[in-house]
Amino acid sequence: MAVAGCGTHTARIIDRSGATVSTADVLTEVEWTRLLDDTSTARVVINPDGNCCERLGRVRSWRHKLMVYRDGEFVWGGPIIQAEWSLGQVEIAAADVLAWLDRRVPHQDIEFGDSDLTDIASWLIEDGFAPDDPGHQVEVIAPAGVRGAREYRRDVGQTGDHLRDLAETGLDYTAVGDIIVLLPETHTASVGRLTDADLPDGLVVAEDGTALATRWIVAGDDEGDVLGEAGGADAYYGLLERYLEQTSIPDDASATAAARSKLRSSLPVPVFIDSQQVTISPQAAVSVPKLVPGWCVDVTSATTCRTITQRLKILGVKVTETGGSGNTPGSESVQLQVAATGAETA
Known part of the structure; x- marks a missing residue:
């Protein structure tokens, strides 16, 4: 059975060509997220040593990508959007592969008839990357089950906004590395189970x-x-x-x-659970790399007045590690936000 464990992170910066610009093994801060129906971000603070400093001085926004690994397993990647160099450290912020679609527009006119939303989303993504592909894949887990017509005009609107509009009307998507995952809002496959014992510092149950x-x-x-x-x-x-x-x-x-x-998705009132920026127990029956928005976890909790025993959809994941050095790993925190909406209740 998989457990969350206590992860240690490393990072690598790569060029558009695929060549390694620099490794980043000495990290004092790491933060990476995954989001449902939006672009996620990551941030690392690097203490450069040796000739690493010279290589990190060559980092350029949008030209280079940040790749983050947890216990040697690739968990996050995307274009660098900001770099700051200061005495003894380099701070790098990046966004996932979806960020490019916020800098792309439709490149041709198209009219869809009665089509599943995943087919429309797939076209938007492929068209967005067609003139210049930094490296991406599209994985369709299942049809959205919501059909309709859509029209797009060349050079009108950002592709990322068009994709978010589709997500408002029956489609879910998320990015995992270079893979853009498309799936129905009603997807209910579970990747683990959480109880009060797995959230020792408590949680918040909120009705929105x-x-x-x-x-x-x-x-x-x-x-x-x-x-x-x-x-x-x-x-x-x-x-x-x-x-x-x-x-x-x-x-x-x-x-x-x-x-x-x-x-x-809006009836009955959506219920959200947040782990309050606390660490999920290392013994929790979940694998952190498999915590992907759009999938679900089974949650049983009786610590608040609102008792929960339900399969809930993952909306967001935030993993941080701080205080590390070259010889001593930092402390990791895994924050999870899940929700019950009308789609899951159905």
């Missing part, structure tokens, strides 16, 4: 009423020519209506499908 809606209206324009809706007054909550406009939706049927997806 701001995300609740009992009726969704989705429009393709602000004129009301393309419109879809789902839901209505709820016997328990009453009527709470939300409106969303996405100009890439060209017809009423697609807008209705998007509204149904939004309703599924």
Whole structure:
């Protein structure tokens, strides 16, 4: 059985060509994250030794990538977006492979008919990287199960924004290294189990009423020519209506499908669990590299007044290691945010 363990990190900086610019074995701070439906980040503070200092002086944003390893296993990678050199240390900040899509636009006009959202997302990604690919893969776990039409115009809008719009209406995605993973919002495969014993410093259970809606209206324009809706007054909550406009939706049927997806994920009230920036026990029955947003963990907790025994979706992962030196590993903290939404309840 896999356990979380206490990891030690190393890092490497590589060029677009794949050549190693510098290793970064002496790390005093490491932080890497994974996020659902957005771009994650990483940060390292390096104490350069020997000729490592000269090599680190050549680091350039967007030209070079940061690669992070936990106990020798690759866990995070992406373009460097900021570097700071100071006396005795170099601090590097990076974003994952999705960051490039926030610097890309559609490169041709296209109209999708009745298509699964994963097919549309795959096209957006491949088109975004087509003129200049720094290295990426797309892995489709399963179709989204939400279908609709979409239209994109050459040079209109950032590709990353178009991808986030799809994620609002029935698709999940995340980045793991160079792999962009596409999966349905209803994906419920579990990668481990957590109990109160695995969270010795406690957790917070929060109900997010701001995300609740009992009726969704989705429009393709602000004129009301393309419109879809789902839901209505709820016997328990009453009527709470939300409106969303996405100009890439060209017809009423697609807008209705998007509204149904939004309703599924916002009714009942989403419940979130956060481990309060504390360390998951090293004996917890989870493998840290396998904590990927979009997958689930089974959580059983009775330490708060809101008892939880449920399979919950991973929304975010944050791993930090601090205080390390060349001979002494630092202390690692693994923070996990999970949630129960209408999709998981269904």
